[in-house]
Amino acid sequence: xxxxxxxxxxxxxxxxxxxxWGRVYSPRIVTPQRADxxxxxxxxxxxxxxxxxxxxxxxxIFDYLTDVETGLYPFGSGVIEGDKTYEFGLVRDxxxxxxxxxxxxxxxFGPVMAGVWxxxxxxxxxxxxxxxxxxxxxxxxAKDHWRYLDxxxxxxxxxxxxxxxxxxxxxxxxxxxxxxxxxxxxxxDLVKLQAQFAESKVEHRYSVAPGGHTLDFVLRRGETWxxxxxxxxxxxxxxxDDAKDAARKELLxxxxxxxxxxxxxxxxxxxxxxxxxYHPNLKKSPADFEDGVFDSHNVQVSDEGLTLTKPGEGWAIxxxxxxxxxxxLVGKLEDPKDDKEASxxxxxxxxxxxxxSPDFGDSWITLDTKQWPATIDLTPQxxxxxxxxxxxxxxxxxxxxxxxxxxxxxxxxxxxxALPAIKAGDNSFSLKTGDHYGLPTRVLSIQPNSTDENxxxxxxxxxxxxxxxxxxxxxxxxxxxxxxxxxxxxxxxWFSAGASFAMGVGPDARPPLNSIxxxxxxxxxxxxxxxxxxxxxxxxxxxxxxxHWHYNVDREQRLDPPASAVYVRYEGNPALNAYxxxxxxxxxxxxPPTPLIVKHQWMEAGALKEQAQTLAPGVDQYQVTAxxxxxxxxxxxxxxxx
Numbered sequence: 001x002x003x004x005x006x007x008x009x010x011x012x013x014x015x016x017x018x019x020x021w022g023r024v025y026s027p028r029i030v031t032p033q034r035a036d037x038x039x040x041x042x043x044x045x046x047x048x049x050x051x052x053x054x055x056x057x058x059x060x061i062f063d064y065l066t067d068v069e070t071g072l073y074p075f076g077s078g079v080i081e082g083d084k085t086y087e088f089g090l091v092r093d094x095x096x097x098x099x100x101x102x103x104x105x106x107x108x109f110g111p112v113m114a115g116v117w118x119x120x121x122x123x124x125x126x127x128x129x130x131x132x133x134x135x136x137x138x139x140x141x142a143k144d145h146w147r148y149l150d151x152x153x154x155x156x157x158x159x160x161x162x163x164x165x166x167x168x169x170x171x172x173x174x175x176x177x178x179x180x181x182x183x184x185x186x187x188x189d190l191v192k193l194q195a196q197f198a199e200s201k202v203e204h205r206y207s208v209a210p211g212g213h214t215l216d217f218v219l220r221r222g223e224t225w226x227x228x229x230x231x232x233x234x235x236x237x238x239x240x241d242d243a244k245d246a247a248r249k250e251l252l253x254x255x256x257x258x259x260x261x262x263x264x265x266x267x268x269x270x271x272x273x274x275x276x277x278y279h280p281n282l283k284k285s286p287a288d289f290e291d292g293v294f295d296s297h298n299v300q301v302s303d304e305g306l307t308l309t310k311p312g313e314g315w316a317i318x319x320x321x322x323x324x325x326x327x328x329l330v331g332k333l334e335d336p337k338d339d340k341e342a343s344x345x346x347x348x349x350x351x352x353x354x355x356x357s358p359d360f361g362d363s364w365i366t367l368d369t370k371q372w373p374a375t376i377d378l379t380p381q382x383x384x385x386x387x388x389x390x391x392x393x394x395x396x397x398x399x400x401x402x403x404x405x406x407x408x409x410x411x412x413x414x415x416x417x418a419l420p421a422i423k424a425g426d427n428s429f430s431l432k433t434g435d436h437y438g439l440p441t442r443v444l445s446i447q448p449n450s451t452d453e454n455x456x457x458x459x460x461x462x463x464x465x466x467x468x469x470x471x472x473x474x475x476x477x478x479x480x481x482x483x484x485x486x487x488x489x490x491x492x493x494w495f496s497a498g499a500s501f502a503m504g505v506g507p508d509a510r511p512p513l514n515s516i517x518x519x520x521x522x523x524x525x526x527x528x529x530x531x532x533x534x535x536x537x538x539x540x541x542x543x544x545x546x547x548h549w550h551y552n553v554d555r556e557q558r559l560d561p562p563a564s565a566v567y568v569r570y571e572g573n574p575a576l577n578a579y580x581x582x583x584x585x586x587x588x589x590x591x592p593p594t595p596l597i598v599k600h601q602w603m604e605a606g607a608l609k610e611q612a613q614t615l616a617p618g619v620d621q622y623q624v625t626a627x628x629x630x631x632x633x634x635x636x637x638x639x640x641x642x
Contacts, residue, residue, distance in 0.1 A: 020594060021221050021594055021640055022591055022592070023218050023220045023291050023292070023639070024219045024433055024637075024639060025218055025433050025434050025441065026218075026435060027432070027433050027596055027637055028431075029420040029430070029637075031428065031429055031430075034418065034420055034421065035048070035070075037098045037215070037418050038432075039215075040120040040211065041120060041121065043095070044120025044121055044122055048060060049061055049064075055147065056162075058142045058149065061117070062149045062151070065116070066151060069268055069421070070417050071267065072104065072417070073261035073263070073266045074103065074106075075104060075251075075259050075261065075262060076247070076248055076251070077104075078090045078092075078239075079104065079237060082384075082449045083451055087472075087577075088500055092115065093115070093213045094115040094116045094119060095215070096213045098112075098116075098415060099323065099414065099418050101415055102416070102418070107136045109136070109137075110127045111136075111208035112151070113137075114139075114140065115208075115211065118209075119211045123140065123142060124140075125138060126146075128202065129204070129205065131200060131201050132196060132199055135153070136152070137153070137166070142163070147164065148164065154186055155184055155185040155188075157169045167202075170197055187263060203548070205548040206541070206542035207542070207552050207553060208548075208551065209552060210552040212445075212581075214323065214584075215323040216321075216323055216441065216443035217321050217322055218321070218442055219637060219638075219639050220278065220288075221641055221642065222279050222288050222640070222642075223280075223292070223639055225274065225276055225637045225638065226274065226275050227272060227414060229421075230270070232273040232275075234257040235258075235327045235329050236259055236271055236327050236330065237384055238333060238336070253333075256270055258271055270416075271413060271416065272416035273327075273412065273413060274322075274324055274411070276320070276322060276410045277408075277409050278292070278318070278408045278409075278410075281641045282305050283305050283404070284301065287642050288642050289301050289306060289316075293317065293318060294488065295316075296317065298312060298315075299315065299394060300398075302398070304402055305405070306402065306406075307394065314395075315391055316391070317361065317389050317390065318406070318408070319387065320388050320410055321387040323386065324412035325384060326382050326383055326385055326410055326411065327342055327411055328340055328341055328379045341379060342377075342379040342410065342411055343378045343382050343409070343410040343411070344376070344377050344378070345375070345407075346374070346405075346406070347372070347374050347376075347392070347407075349402060350402045351395065352392055352393065352394055352401055353367075353395075354390065354392060355367060355391045356382075356390055360485075360487075362458065364391060386445070422600060422632055423630070424626055424629060425625065427625070427626065430620055432620070440586065440587070440590075440591070441585055441586055442487055442585050443582055444485070444486070445581070445583075446581040447580040448578075448579070450475050450578045450579075451469045451470070453467075456476075459483060460480055460482050461567065462480055464476040464477060464479065466478060471575075473549050473550065474502055474574065475575065475577045476576045477576075479572075480572070480579075481569045481570075482567070484568060484583050486562075489587065491561075491564060492563045492564070492583045494584050495559070495581065495582060496556040496584075498554035498580040498581070499514070499580070500551075500578040500579075501532075501550070503549060503574065504549070504574060505548065510574075511532070512532045512573065513573040514571060514576065515532060515570070516568065516571075517529055517569045518567065520563045521565060522567070523567040529557060540553065550577065562586055566581075566583065592617070594639070595616050595617065596614070596637060596638075596639060597614050597640065598613055598635070598636070598637055599612035599613075599638075600634075601636075603631040604626065611624050
C-alpha cells in the first residue's frame with residue numbers, strides 16, 4: 001500500500017469509526033502481469049494489449065495464453081460438463097477455460113482463442129480445422145488480414161508485415177525457415193509438419209465457442225475464500241473417459257494427482273483449488289443473517305440462534321454460488337461413489353428440516369437428518385455444478401424450532417495461471433469488484449441439459465413445436481420462449497442470452513434463419529437481440545454455407561431501467577440444440593461499500609511468508625514485497641463475522 005493510500009485509509013477509518021462489514025460483489029485481486037479474466041471484455045481490456053494495433057494485440061494475447069506461467073496447457077483431451085453430447089458438453093467458453101480449468105486439447109483451444117478475440121470485441125475470428133492432421137487451431141482477423149494462432153501446438157507464423165494466415169503458411173516455405181521455439185512448434189518435426197499443413201484439407205467453423213460465463217459471486221459476512229496455486233489433495237472434475245484411456249489415466253495418477261500438461265515444458269503449473277467457508281453468526285445480532293441470506297420468511301435471529309418470528313412455519317434459504325466448478329476429493333477414478341467433500345453442510349439445530357435445490361428454488365429435495373448436530377456431504381448431488389440453494393425449514397414455536405449454527409465448506413477447481421502471483425521485489429496489487437459495467441450485481445444462471453426433457457422444458461413459458469432430446473443436431477425446432485426471473489429482492493440490470501444453433505452444410509444448404517429476441521417484464525413487444533443473415537441484428541461474420549452444422553451465439557443487453565424479469569424468444573430454424581441465460585441482478589436496497597481482508601501467502605527460502613491487509617472502501621491498491629524466488633502458496637479474501 002502506498003503512503004498516500006494508507007493515509008487515506010486511516011483518515012477514512014477515523015471519520016467512520018470501526019469497519020462496518022458486509023457483502024462484497026465479485027472481488028478479485030489483479031496485477032499488471034495478469035489480465036482481469038472476469039469476462040472476455042475485461043480480459044481484452046488488459047493494459048498490456050488494450051491499446052496495441054490489432055496485429056500486435058493478437059501476438060500479445062497469443063503469447064500470454066502460451067506462456068509457461070499465464071497460459072493454457074495441453075492435457076490431451078477436453079473437459080465435459082453437463083450435456084454428455086460432445087459438441088455441447090465440451091468446455092470451450094473462454095472465461096471458463098482461462099479461470100476454471102486451464103487445460104484441454106486442440107478442439108477446445110482453437111475455439112477458445114477465437115472466442116477470446118471475438119467475445120472481447122477485438123474483431124472477427126474463426127476456428128480452423130485440418131482434417132489431415134486431426135488438428136484444430138484459430139485465425140483472427142486483424143487489419144483485414146487473417147492471422148494463424150495455434151495454442152495447442154504453440155505455433156504462429158511471422159512474415160515481414162507481422163503475423164500471417166494459414167493460407168500463406170501453406171504456400172510460402174520461407175515462413176517455416178526458423179528454429180523451433182516456445183511459440184513456433186517446439187514439439188514437432190517442421191519438415192513433416194509443413195508437408196502435412198500443405199496437403200491437408202482446410203475447413204473453417206465460425207462462432208464455435210459459447211459465452212456468458214463470468215466470475216460472479218458474493219463474499220458475505222462470515223465467509224472466507226481461499227485459493228491455492230497447488231492441488232489440495234487431489235480435487236478436480238473427472239471427465240467420463242479419463243479412467244478409460246490408459247495414457248490419460250497414467251498422467252492423472254502421476255503426482256501431483258490430477259490434470260497436468262502432457263508436455264511438462266509447456267507449463268510451470270498443474271491445477272489449483274479454492275475453498276469457500278461460509279460460517280455466519282446466527283445468534284444475538286441479525287447482521288450476518290441479513291447480509292448473507294438468499295431469501296427468508298417468518299424467521300429472526302435470537303440469543304439462541306435463528307428461529308421463528310411467530311408460531312407457524314418459516315424458512316431461510318442460503319446460496320452456494322461459485323464461478324468455479326465444485327469438485328470432490330477424488331477417490332478411485334473408475335468409481336465416483338467414493339468421492340467426497342465437494343460441499344459439506346454442518347448444522348446444529350432442533351425441529352428443523354433441510355432441503356437443497358439445483359434450480360434456484362423451483363424444486364426442493366429433502367435431506368435426511370436423523371440427529372443433531374448434522375454433517376451432510378452433498379458431493380453426489382452437486383459435484384460438477386456451480387452451486388445450489390440450501391433451505392432451512394422451521395415449524396412450531398419460536399425458540400423450539402431453532403438453528404444454532406451453520407457452516408458450509410465448498411471446494412472448487414481453478415486454473416492457477418489466472419491467479420495474482422507474487423514476484424521477487426515490490427508487487428503492486430489492485431482490488432476490483434463488481435461486473436464489467438462496474439455494477440454490484442449477482443448472477444442467476446439457467447443452463448439446462450437439453451438431453452433432459454424435464455430440465456429443458458422447465459424454464460420455458462412456451463415449448464417448441466418439435467422437440468427431440470435424443471437428437472444430436474436438431475433437438476428443438478420452431479419458436480420457444482424462456483422466462484429469466486430476477487433473484488429475490490433484486491432487479492435485472494443486464495443479461496446474456498445464448499444458444500447452440502444448427503445450420504445446413506454443403507453447397508445446396510439454405511442459410512439459417514435462427515434468431516434471439518427479448519421482452520422486458522412481460523412476454524410481449526419483443527426486441528431483436530440476434531438475427532441470422534447478412535442483414536440481421538448482431539449477425540455472425542461468416543460465409544454461407546459453412547463446413548459445420550453447429551454454432552453458438554451469445555449476446556448481452558443492458559436494461560434501463562432494470563427489470564423484474566426478461567422473456568427470451570428463440571427461433572430454431574433449422575434448429576436449436578441448447579440455450580443458456582444469465583441474469584445480472586442489482587439489489588433493490590443498495591448496500592454501501594464495505595471493507596475486505598486480503599491475505600497473501602508465499603514461500604521464501606523454505607519459510608512461509610504472509611501479509612494481510614484490510615482494504616477500506618475507496619482504498620483499492622496495496623503492495624507486497626518479496627525476496628528472491630518466491631513460491632506462491634495461497635491468496636485469501638474474507639469478510640469477518642459479527
